[in-house]
Amino acid sequence: EKLRSQEAIELEDKYGAHNYHPLPVVLSRGEGVYVWDAEGKQYYDFLSAYSAVNQGHCHPKIVGAMVNQAQTLTLTSRAFYNDKLGVYEQYITNYFGFDKVLPMNTGAEAVETALKICRKWAYEKKGIAENEAQIIVCDGNFHGRTTTIISFSNDENARKNFGPYTAGFIKIPYDDTEALEKALTSSQNVAGFLVEPIQGEAGVYVPSEDFLAKAQALCAAHNVLFIADEVQTGIARTGSLLAVCGNCNCEKSCEKQATYVQPDILILGKALSGGAYPVSAVLANDAIMNVIKPGQHGSTFGGNPVAAATAIAALEVVEEEGLAANARRLGQLFRDLLQEYVTESNIVTLVRGKGLLNAIVINDTEESETAWNICVKLAENGLLAKPTHGNIIRFAPPLVMTEEQLRDCVAIIIKTLKAFEP
Ligand code: PMP
Numbered sequence: 001e002k003l004r005s006q007e008a009i010e011l012e013d014k015y016g017a018h019n020y021h022p023l024p025v026v027l028s029r030g031e032g033v034y035v036w037d038a039e040g041k042q043y044y045d046f047l048s049a050y051s052a053v054n055q056g057h058c059h060p061k062i063v064g065a066m067v068n069q070a071q072t073l074t075l076t077s078r079a080f081y082n083d084k085l086g087v088y089e090q091y092i093t094n095y096f097g098f099d100k101v102l103p104m105n106t107g108a109e110a111v112e113t114a115l116k117i118c119r120k121w122a123y124e125k126k127g128i129a130e131n132e133a134q135i136i137v138c139d140g141n142f143h144g145r146t147t148t149i150i151s152f153s154n155d156e157n158a159r160k161n162f163g164p165y166t167a168g169f170i171k172i173p174y175d176d177t178e179a180l181e182k183a184l185t186s187s188q189n190v191a192g193f194l195v196e197p198i199q200g201e202a203g204v205y206v207p208s209e210d211f212l213a214k215a216q217a218l219c220a221a222h223n224v225l226f227i228a229d230e231v232q233t234g235i236a237r238t239g240s241l242l243a244v245c246g247n248c249n250c251e252k253s254c255e256k257q258a259t260y261v262q263p264d265i266l267i268l269g270k271a272l273s274g275g276a277y278p279v280s281a282v283l284a285n286d287a288i289m290n291v292i293k294p295g296q297h298g299s300t301f302g303g304n305p306v307a308a309a310t311a312i313a314a315l316e317v318v319e320e321e322g323l324a325a326n327a328r329r330l331g332q333l334f335r336d337l338l339q340e341y342v343t344e345s346n347i348v349t350l351v352r353g354k355g356l357l358n359a360i361v362i363n364d365t366e367e368s369e370t371a372w373n374i375c376v377k378l379a380e381n382g383l384l385a386k387p388t389h390g391n392i393i394r395f396a397p398p399l400v401m402t403e404e405q406l407r408d409c410v411a412i413i414i415k416t417l418k419a420f421e422p
Contacts, residue, residue: 030057108144239328239355
């Protein structure tokens with residue numbers, strides 16, 4: 001007997017910690033771009049679990065690989081080898097063009113891992129004095145909510161009263177190569193630059209065309225690691241396999257493409273499993289990854305056989321179904337169709353984004369509830385989205401969407417927004 005929506009909400013509110021503020025929609029099934037609530041109402045998923053379900057809900061190939069492995073062997077821990085991990089490690093390192101991978105489970109965990117690798121590298125290979133390594137990060141960043149990560153967050157709600165904080169971070173404005181150069185020059189102790197190629201949680205900020213390439217070159221010139229957090233932007237979301245692939249039209253990253261910016265450390269999560277299972281990864285070449293020795297990092301579930309089997313299938317789907325090209329084409333169409341309305345609108349001032357990671361800016365204050373109310377109305381009209389701030393709504397549908405479905409979604413969005421026009 002399925003719980004009806006109201007009962008499910010009451011149970012979560014009563015027994016679950018209140019660390020989220022969900023829209024009042026209870027989902028019980030998903031397939032492709034659609035999800036259904038407990039009463040059977042159908043919605044377009046226009047958030048994809050914050051860009052995790054890029055391959056669509058319950059993709060048969062991904063779920064098939066996961067279930068098949070779950071019936072064979074689920075977990076050994078890393079106390080032993082398992083027969084799937086090495087195969088996956090070979091597959092993912094070839095796929096993204098790195099020597100080695102360190103498998104983890106969640107995005108925040110992978111970011112923590114990358115920061116540890118970067119510091120160890122700085123002490124062993126760069127000769128920075130112990131405990132002195134510094135990592136440059138950007139204003140408006142979102143990399144997760146562990147204690148170290150919130151130590152350099154601008155989000156006071158996520159940061160305040162959770163100290164003491166981890167030291168060793170220098171903050172610069174996003175998309176500002178002058179500030180980066182200044183920070184790199186100001187200290188001999190800089191070990192890395194951690195950056196989102198597009199800032200997702202902050203409200204989908206796409207940096208200047210040449211920002212990543214210039215930042216990478218500056219880091220290289222100062223022997224500082226360029227660390228790309230592609231947890232949200234990666235796996236075809238922004239119209240190329242990775243956002244650091246720039247405007248490259250192939251489905252794979254490779255150093256040969258003129259617009260590709262090679263990170264020293266690449267962080268992936270979310271859609272690495274198509275949202276089917278918690279899988280994240282840190283990729284780097286030997287000169288960096290080999291600083292980590294047995295016992296210095298790990299996780300019981302990291303690299304488990306179910307994760308390995310699921311991630312291989314999820315990455316195969318990205319290539320087989322041409323998801324980067326679809327995201328690129330439909331993303332452009334989405335912005336073009338919405339722009340026509342935005343130009344005339346008094347409530348929406350801007351539509352921005354890349355591929356199928358987009359946002360609209362509502363003409364109201366950050367403290368207002370307008371964006372929230374719009375999302376409630378969108379849900380009533382059959383489309384699920386969530387504000388990232390009081391006045392920004394992010395749109396990130398599964399990348400398996402068809403043009404017909406996308407046009408239908410734009411019609412729902414415009415119809416809903418029109419009801420809020422003054
Ligand atoms: N990095 C980025 C860029 C993210 O967008 C997120 C999640 N929104 C994370 C890290 C954290 O991932 P997780 O929630 O899986 O810990």
